[in-house]
Amino acid sequence: MTSAPVQATSPTQRSADFPGPTPAQLLEFVRRTAADADLVAALPLDPEGRTWVRLGGPGGSEAWLIGWPPGAGTGWHDHAESIGAFTTAVGELTENALAVRLPTEGWRSLELAEGNDRRRKLPPGGSRAFGHHHVHEVVNESPTEHAVSVHAYYPPLPLMRRFSRTGSVLRLERVERPEDWQ
Known part of the structure; x- marks a missing residue:
């Protein structure tokens, strides 16, 4: 990329501290990639677990190109300092997200105030871009159909925090590093 960095005032602008692609650019990439029917069809699908293939991003x-069997989900997690975007290519995914920024360290359990839950259905072409520390879970709620999606993150994921949730209480369960999922 050759555009000069500018001070960020929104998630779609660059900052001097963030020279990589913007959430909008990642979103454009995942949408374009999801439209590649041959690539999407080439993903092997497993009836019992998610499948994935790593792709080169902008x-x-x-x-990542990810296959979701019926009922599969990610559980609650974030992508730490990475921004990201994803889109559904086949089937329908549901994103449950929190509309609150969590502290990055110094806690193991938090009680969430009412009104922070967001739910989005993402049919084919349904997309989502997000900023740093976005806490969500993604689920294929279909009882019979696979879903396929495309995801992109920048910088490449340094870690993911995994959470459990009981009612309004969110608990940090573990921190995963790239070697845990590659």
Whole structure:
């Protein structure tokens, strides 16, 4: 990329501290990739577990093509300092997200105030871009159909925090590093 960095005032602008692709650029990439029917059809699908293939993303980002069997989900997690975007290519995914920024360290359990839950249905072409520390879970709620999606993150995921949730209480369960999922 050759555009000059500018001070960020929104998630779609660059900052001097963030020279990579913007959430909008990642979103454009995942949408374009999801439209590649041959690529999407080539993903092997497993009836019991998620499958994935790592892709090259724009501007040094990391990208994944992911297959979701019926009922599969990620559980609650965030992507730490990475921004990201994803889109559904086949089927329908549901994103449950929190509309609150969590502290990055110094806690093991938090009680969430009412009104922070967001739910989005993402049919084919349904997309989502997000900023740093976005806490969500993604689920294929279909009892019979696979879903396929494309995801991109920048910088490449340094870690993911995994959470459990009981009612309004969110608990940090573990921190995963790239070697845990590659």
